[in-house]
Amino acid sequence: MAKEIDRRIIQDLLDNGVDFATTVPCKQLAGLIEVLEETDAIKHVPCNKEDEGMGLCAGAFMGGMKPVILMQNTALGVTLNSLATLIQFYQIPLPMIISYRGEVGEPVACQVEMALHTKALLSQLHIPTYHFHNATQVEELPGILKHCQMCSKPVAVLTDASFWGSAK
Amino acid sequence: MIRYELLELLKPIITDELVVCNIGSPSQELHAIDDQPSNFYMLGTMGLCSSIGLGLAMATDKKVIAIDGDGSVLTNMGTLATIGNNHLDNYILLIVDNGSYGSTGDQPTYTGARTSLAKVAEACGCDNVVECSAADTPEAVKTALAGQKMTIIVSKCDSGNRKCPVITMNPIMIRERFMAEVAR
Numbered sequence: 001m002a003k004e005i006d007r008r009i010i011q012d013l014l015d016n017g018v019d020f021a022t023t024v025p026c027k028q029l030a031g032l033i034e035v036l037e038e039t040d041a042i043k044h045v046p047c048n049k050e051d052e053g054m055g056l057c058a059g060a061f062m063g064g065m066k067p068v069i070l071m072q073n074t075a076l077g078v079t080l081n082s083l084a085t086l087i088q089f090y091q092i093p094l095p096m097i098i099s100y101r102g103e104v105g106e107p108v109a110c111q112v113e114m115a116l117h118t119k120a121l122l123s124q125l126h127i128p129t130y131h132f133h134n135a136t137q138v139e140e141l142p143g144i145l146k147h148c149q150m151c152s153k154p155v156a157v158l159t160d161a162s163f164w165g166s167a168k
Numbered sequence: 169m170i171r172y173e174l175l176e177l178l179k180p181i182i183t184d185e186l187v188v189c190n191i192g193s194p195s196q197e198l199h200a201i202d203d204q205p206s207n208f209y210m211l212g213t214m215g216l217c218s219s220i221g222l223g224l225a226m227a228t229d230k231k232v233i234a235i236d237g238d239g240s241v242l243t244n245m246g247t248l249a250t251i252g253n254n255h256l257d258n259y260i261l262l263i264v265d266n267g268s269y270g271s272t273g274d275q276p277t278y279t280g281a282r283t284s285l286a287k288v289a290e291a292c293g294c295d296n297v298v299e300c301s302a303a304d305t306p307e308a309v310k311t312a313l314a315g316q317k318m319t320i321i322v323s324k325c326d327s328g329n330r331k332c333p334v335i336t337m338n339p340i341m342i343r344e345r346f347m348a349e350v351a352r
Contacts (some may be wrong), residue, residue, distance in 0.1 A: 020227070036206075043226060045254060048246030055219025056250070062208065062220075062347050063227020074315070086220075090343045104276025 005167035008030035016145040017149040020060040022053035026072040026099035091152040105161030106144040135167035169300035172330035188221040191270025193329040200332040205345040215243035225259035238265040238279040252293025268327040
């Protein structure tokens with residue numbers, strides 16, 4: 001069931017011209033995906049794997065759209081080559097709204113394993129990264145989306161369990 | 169007939185359509201035969217040609233042809249399900265199926281053995297799948313371009329490459345001149 005925070009994030013995307021979204025689900029992203037499905041102004045194309053999604057986003061961008069990808073941090077590994085050789089090499093602005101599994105509040109031990117590598121991998125790739133740990137931090141999202149377009153880079157927004165748990 | 173010879177035959181047929189071309193030898197051969205601003209050359213990123221083409225076709229009304237390969241589609245097989253569930257009548261996926269990883273030394277792929285990408289595409293929900301010989305491919309591409317229906321062409325070619333120079337054009341240049349062509 002979508003919450004206020006989900007509607008706010010989708011509205012921020014709309015306000016910043018995002019009109020294409022690809023997603024691989026995560027429990028924490030379920031509300032966002034639900035709102036996306038109801039939002040006609042954003043073309044939503046679910047993908048099967050996150051690197052495939054980055055290909056869709058690159059194509060949509062070259063066709064004049066503004067893409068976003070919603071994904072889980074556990075998938076970061078499969079996107080490294082696509083980030084380096086497609087999104088970064090061709091300078092494609094791509095906001096990545098990432099469910100940051102494996103942080104405090106996580107019920108599944110295995111999720112912690114990729115959480116441990118998430119920031120290190122993003123840092124290694126020199127991807128601007130913002131960690132949303134508290135619901136009030138959502139206020140930064142419009143600025144982050146503008147920053148992403150300004151610098152034509154992939155930008156990661158990590159949203160952890162505390163963020164989603166503290167949100168209405 | 170190898171890929172290079174097929175691309176030569178396609179030169180007069182694919183004119184101002186938008187082309188997204190697969191990494192390695194396919195892009196190098198296309199670049200050598202017929203460099204155009206309407207060509208997007210992949211300089212890296214194995215597997216994503218069909219996905220880039222599909223995303224592009226969603227954003228433009230112009231005809232988009234993704235020239236992909238069997239090895240590349242095998243890498244990103246889920247793409248066929250995404251394509252099969254998002255029919256776009258301005259999208260043509262041409263899979264040059266030479267049963268080998270051409271750019272890395274012609275090692276065999278499974279499509280040269282028991283795997284049929286045409287059948288996979290059909291099973292994934294693609295309605296209009298054409299499997300043909302390399303010799304029949306120019307006609308199949310002509311028909312696809314003339315029609316208003318998404319088409320997946322699996323072109324059975326011989327394994328082999330023509331030695332062409334590596335593309336040294338800056339990626340931003342490739343993208344910007346391509347995007348200018350998309351917007352034209």
